Amino acid sequence: MMDLSYAQMLENAQRNEVVLRRFQAIELALIGASGFGQFLAGIRDQLPARMALEQAWLLLADSHGEVSAILGYDEVLPDGLLLEREPARLVERLGELPTRVRLGSPGEVLGELALDWAELPGSVALMPLWRDSTLIGLVVLGSRDPERFAPDQATDFIERFAAVTALCLDNVLNRERLKQLGLTDPLTGLYNRRYFDQRIDEELARARRHGAPISCLFLDADHFKRINDTHGHVAGDIVLRTLANRMRGQLRGCDVAARYGGEEFAVLLPQTALGQARLVADRIRTQIGGEPVVLPDGRRVPLTVSIGVSTCGNQLADSPMQLLARADAALYRAKEAGRNCIMSVESGAQA
Ligand SMILES: Nc1nc2c(ncn2[C@@H]2O[C@H](COP(=O)(O)OP(=O)(O)OP(=O)(O)O)[C@@H](O)[C@H]2O)c(=O)[nH]1
Incomplete structure (x- = not known):
């Protein structure tokens, strides 16, 4: 029984x-x-x-x-x-x-x-x-x-x-x-720069009200011109879409990810201090670079990204422009350092 x-x-x-x-x-x-x-x-x-x-x-x-x-x-x-x-x-x-x-x-x-x-x-x-x-x-x-x-x-x-x-x-x-409303990028489905610029104002104001940290990632595909030149522009578009999807998979619902320019992406991480933002950036970098992108005809395209991280910490005195400029400067340093890596700057520090 x-x-x-x-x-x-x-x-x-x-x-x-x-x-x-x-x-x-x-x-x-x-x-x-x-x-x-x-x-x-x-x-x-x-x-x-x-x-x-x-x-x-x-x-x-x-x-x-x-x-x-x-x-x-x-x-x-x-x-x-x-x-x-x-x-x-x-x-x-x-x-x-x-x-x-x-x-x-x-x-x-x-x-x-x-x-x-x-x-x-x-x-x-x-x-x-x-x-x-x-x-x-x-x-x-x-x-x-x-x-x-x-x-x-x-x-x-x-x-x-x-x-x-x-x-x-x-x-x-x-x-x-x-x-x-024209606020997303048709290629990747991410938000576009216009939307991002609007949201960064709102999110920074919110962070200031709540005294919470906020971080920003600037991310750029490495040697993307070479990918386009070797495999063609259509393949380049597939690679950008894959990059966006892999990145999206590592983000929370409240994060704001946008295609900021051609092969450049920006992400806002509300309520996220520098250490945590670096971890997120590293997850994204690892996920994107983990496996080559496989094109419909089977060609495999290796892909890596460089990421700059900036954070508005305790004083929260930064303007959106400063937060973005520091992430951009950190990204530039990541490229200088050999690419496929992360560089970061905290509030008040020089990039
Ligand atoms: N396929 C495709 N290519 C794009 C798009 N937007 C920009 N690009 C290309 O992205 C490339 C960017 O090249 P560069 O700015 O020289 O930088 P890079 O080759 O990625 O090199 P580093 O950033 O220094 O690692 C250019 O060749 C652009 O034409 C797009 O929507 N689709």
């Missing part, structure tokens, strides 16, 4: 592990989506493929047509996407405000919400996407199998997945908003 229940527990745990891994794989795709198109493909294509489902829909609350404007959709929407201009009507059709995941037959779960199903599913899951007490959208998953989603099943994994999806959707819409 004991053995049997233990075996069952083990089997359940193993099954849960597999489901969790599948969700995590999709979450990674959603987190990494650089634009709304990729995000939608994650929901519409990858989610059903990985979870062995037939269909998935994304419905977005689109009050005042803001989402359509950001995404540039007029009449024609991509497959798998619906926009609801009057979100209150979504709730009306569902019968109640969906605060939690719902599982069951299409009638039970969706009420009068009509989706253009290719084939009416046997059972569905409805995931409400909430951000800051606002329902920003819904994901509806459909399975041919009537038993697949049943009202009495545990929903912990799907709830968690819904929370991550909502966060990613919010991010991706914000990113699209910024793209539209």
Whole structure:
């Protein structure tokens, strides 16, 4: 008896592990989506493929047509996407405000919400996407199998997945908003210099108010001209994109990373003192230089970066210009010192 229940527990745990891994794989795709198109493909294509489902829909609350404007959709929407201009009507059709995941037959779960199903599913899951007490959208998953989603099943994994999806959707819409406002760099998806210059003023003022340190990194690809000359400009662009992605992977959500010029990048690290900023810089340097960039045709391009670090410490008297100028001067010293290294300067010190 004991053995049997233990075996069952083990089997359940193993099954849960597999489901969790599948969700995590999709979450990674959603987190990494650089634009709304990729995000939608994650929901519409990858989610059903990985979870062995037939269909998935994304419905977005689109009050005042803001989402359509950001995404540039007029009449024609991509497959798998619906926009609801009057979100209150979504709730009306569902019968109640969906605060939690719902599982069951299409009638039970969706009420009068009509989706253009290719084939009416046997059972569905409805995931409400909430951000800051606002329902920003819904994901509806459909399975041919009537038993697949049943009202009495545990929903912990799907709830968690819904929370991550909502966060990613919010991010991706914000990113699209910024793209539209011309504050991101189209090649790398990082912020552009205009945005960075604006944020450095705000962040320095905030650091002053809170008496918190703030650091700045200036980062430049080494011998980038040689990369362009050897492999061509298109390859150079791929290398810059890879550099940006590798850098982004080492930063926190509150850090501000921008493409400052051609092959030059700037990062603001709020609440970060010099020692910590050097550690971050070294992580970025190691990550970028760790492996060559592999081009689509298989060519491998070695890549390193030099980084200058500056910090506004206790006195916080620096202007944004001074913080930037010191990081730039430190970067120059890193180049002088042979590249693929980090140089730093603290507040008040000469670079
Ligand atoms: N592919 C590509 N190249 C760019 C872009 N922006 C700038 N560059 C190139 O980046 C190169 C920068 O070269 P340099 O400033 O001489 O510096 P470097 O070769 O990186 O050498 P060091 O910085 O001294 O290590 C130039 O050849 C630019 O044309 C871009 O968007 N795409």
